[in-house]
Amino acid sequence: MQSDFPEPFAQQYQKHLKHLRLQGLQPKTIDAYARAIRCLGAHFSFRIDDLSEAQLLDYFSVRLTSHSWSAVKLDLYG
Template sequence: MNKAQQHRSEYFYVQHLIHLTLQGKRPATIDAYSRALRRITHQLDKSPDTLTTDDLKRYFTERIKRHSWKYREN
């Protein structure tokens, strides 16, 4: 991401934290959700507002392949 995209991504990340807090989520939930968002946007190198359904499908398919016992055995 370029600088403008990074600033945009940071803005949406902060907004995400604010919304989770206002929803009354517990700190551990906020931490888990925010780490997941950082991981996804970092790996895909995209701001959260530009992620598509296909991006997320691709990301989670790869996560399952890397972390599932089922896929490790094969």
């Protein structure tokens, strides 16, 4: 796992991981959800605070062309 994220993203990412752990999710589920956030962050240069609905719609639509629906669904709802 990459640990040299830009600071605002790194803080949000760690907070997200804490929430997932507190929900009692299994480690593999946490890894999958965390990977989805890292991919989303990388796509948007780790600036995810102010993403619009249109940006997210475009991101997941493009992702659907290269990944299965089950993989995209995991990213979308995780």
